[in-house]
Amino acid sequence: MSAPAPLMSLVWTDHVTGRQGFLVVDRLVRGVAGGGLRMRPGCTLEEVAGLARGMTMKEALHYDPEGRYIPLGGAKGGIDCDPRAPEAYGLLVRYLRAMRPYIETLWATGEDLGLSQDLVDRAAAEAGLVSSVQAVYPLLDDETAARARLADAFAVEVDGIGLDELAGGCGVAESVLTALDRASVPYAGTRVAVQGFGTMGGATARFLARAGLTVVAVADIKGTMANPAGLDVEALLAARDGYGTVDRRVLRPGDRELPGDAWLSAGAEVLVPAAVSYAIDTGNQERIGARWIVEAANMPVLPEAEALLAARGVTVLPDVVVNSGTNAWWWWTLFGDIGADAGEAFARLRRSMRALTGLMLDRADADGTTPRAAAHALVADRLPVIAERFGWYR
Template sequence: MTTPTSPTAPTVSPAAPPAPLISLTWTDHVTGRQGHLVVDRLVRGVSSGGLRMRPGCTLDEVAGLARGMTMKEALHFDADDAQARYIPLGGAKGGIDCDPRDPEAYGVLVRYLRAVRPYIENVWTTGEDLGLTQDIVDRAAAEAGLVSSIQAVYPLLDDETAARQRLADAFAVEVDGIGLDELVGGCGVAESALAALDRAGVAYTEARVSVQGLGTMGGATARFLARAGLKVVAVADVKGTIANPAGLDVETLLAGRDAYGTVDRGALRDGDQELPADAWLTQEAEVLVPAAVSYAVDATNQARISARWIVEAANMPVLPEAEALLAERGITVLPDVVVNSGTNAWWWWTLFGDIGADAEEAFSHTRRSMRALIGRMLARAEADGSTPRAAAHALVAERLPVMAERFGWYR
C-alpha cells in the first residue's frame, strides 16, 4: 500500500507526523515470513535508511525507524553551509521478520530485495542495520539483480564513477583490524557522550561505562570511549553480561567476538565476572550505552538504573514512558536520532566528496559534526527547559519546512 501526501502538506510536527509516503508489507511465498518497507519522506527524490533483520520485526517498528531517519537527515542539514556537497536525503527503513541466524535467512533476504527492487532502483538507498552486515546486503543485492543498494542516489552525484570508487576505497580501510565502516558510528556515539561529559565538567577518567551489545556500534563505541580514558566496566551480549569494576580489557574482548558480537568467554581475564543478561543496566556507571536492540529500557527496568546519562547507540532503545520516568529522576537520555546518526552521514560525506577515503579525516569530520549537533541540542534543551529528545524534535521541526521549500516534497 502506498500513501502519498499532498504537495502542500502541513508543517511537520513531531507530535503529529504525517503519514509516510510509502508503506508496504511483503510476504515471502516460500517461507511465509514478512518484510516491510517504509519511505517516510523524499528529498530530491531519494530517501536513506538501513535494512534490518530480526525476529518479530513489525511494520510499526519500521515506520518509527523511517521517521527517525527523516529526523537524522534533517539534523545534518545546514542551510547556510554553501560548501557542503552532501545535501541530506529523506528518511526510510526496511525490516524483515526473521532471525538472521536461521538457515533460510539469506534466501528470504534475496527474495525481499527482488520484491522491493523498483524502490531501491529509484527512491530508497539502503545498507546494513541490525542483524545484517554490509557484505551480506551487497551480496544479496547483486543476486537480486541490483547494481547497488544505494543506486537511487547515483543520479545526484557529479561524478558517479569517482564517487563509487571513493566509497569502495573507504570501505576497504581498516583501523587496528576493524573496518572504517564499522567504526565511524561508534566514533559518533562516543563523541556524543564525551560532549555531554565536557558540558557537565566531568573528567573522562572519572567516568565509568556499561554497554549493551558488542556488535558493530557497541564495539566501536566501547573502543573509542576506552581510548578516551573512560573505564568500561560492563558489556552485554546474547550470552549475558561481562563485568569488572576495575575495568574490562576492551581490545581483548573485541578480538574475541564473533560476527554477531558474541564474546568468546575464553578471552576473559581474572576479575572479569559473568552476570545475567540484564545486569548491564544496574552497573555502577555514569554512562549507559544501549547499543543492541530496540525497547531495551522500559517503565519497569528503568527503576534499576542509577547512571547519569543514557546514550542511545541503538535505535529506539528507551521507551517513551521510561524516558519520562528517567527524566524525573534526573537521568538524561541522549536520543538516537542525534547520537547514532554518524554512520549514515559518513556514507554520504564520503560518497558526495566532503571527505575522502581516510580514517583520520572521517573521524575528525564525525567528531566535529556530532559535537556540534550535541551542543545545539543540549543548548536548546536548556533554553526550552525540555529533554534533549524534545529539543532535537524542535530542531527538526524548524529544518524540515526549510528543506521542503528548497527541495519540494518529492524531488
C-alpha cells in the same frame, strides 16, 4: 513534534517461508530516501515506521547548505526473521528482489541490526541490483568517482577494524564526551556499561576506553561481562564473532559473567544501549542508576520509560542525534565532502557530532525540555528550510 503519516508503507509476505518484510518511506527529498535494512525476529511495520521517521530526522539534523551532501528523505526496511536462521539469507535475497523497483529508484539502503554491509551487498547482487544505494547515483556529480571513493573507504581498516564499522561508534562516543564536558565531569573515573557489542557497541566502547573512560560492563547475547575495575575492551573486540558475541575464553580472572540484563544496574555513570529497540521499559528503568543513557541503538528507550527516567534526573541522549554519524559518514564520502581516509573521517565526525550534540543540549536548556524534545524542535526548524529549497514530497 507530532509525526505525520509516512509517504508509503509496504508489507511483503515471502512465498517460501511465509515470513514478512516491510518498507516504509517516510519522506522523499529530490525523489530519494535513505535508511538501512534490519533483520530480527519480531520486527514489525510499526517499528520500521518509527525507524523511517528517525531517518528523516537524522538527515535533517545534518543538513549543511554549503555541503555537497544534501540530506535525503527518510526510509527503513525490516524483515521478521532471526539473521542466524538457515533460511535467513535466501529470505534476504527474495526480499531485495521484491523491493528492487524501489531500491533502483527511490530507496538507498544498507546494513542495520542483524545484517552486515557485506551481506547486504552480496544479496543485492544476487537479487539483480547494481548497488543497495543506486537510487542516489543520479544525484552524484561523478558517479564513477563517487562509487570508487566509497569502495576505497570501506576497504580502510584502523587497528584491524573497518572504518565503516568505526564511524558510528566514533559519533556516539563524541556525544558522550560532549555531555561530560558540559557537566565538567572528567573522563578518567567515568564508568560505562554497553549493551550490544556489534558494530556500534564495539566501536563506541573502543573510542570511550581510548578517551580514558572505564568500560565496566559489556552485554552480548550470551550475557553480561563485568569488572568494576574495567574490562579489556581490545581483547573483547578481538574475540567477537560476526554477530558481536564474545568468546568467553578471553576473560581475565577478575572479570565476571552475569545475567544478560545485568548491564542495566552496573555501577556506571553512562549506559549505552547499542543493540535492540525497546530495551528499556517502565519496569526495568527502575534498576538504572546511571546519569546518562546514550542511545547508540535505534529506539531503545520506550517513551513512557524516558518520562520516568527524566523525572528522577536521568538524561537520555536520543538516537536521532547520537547514532546519526554512520549515515552521515556514508553520504559525506559518497558525495565527496570527505575522502577515503580515516583521519579525515574521524575529524569530520568529531567536529559535526560535537556541534550537533551541543546545539541539542543548548536548545534543551533554553526551552526547558529534554534533549529528545530539543532534537525534534531542531528538525521542525530545518525541514521547512529543506522543503523550501527542494520541494515537499509527501
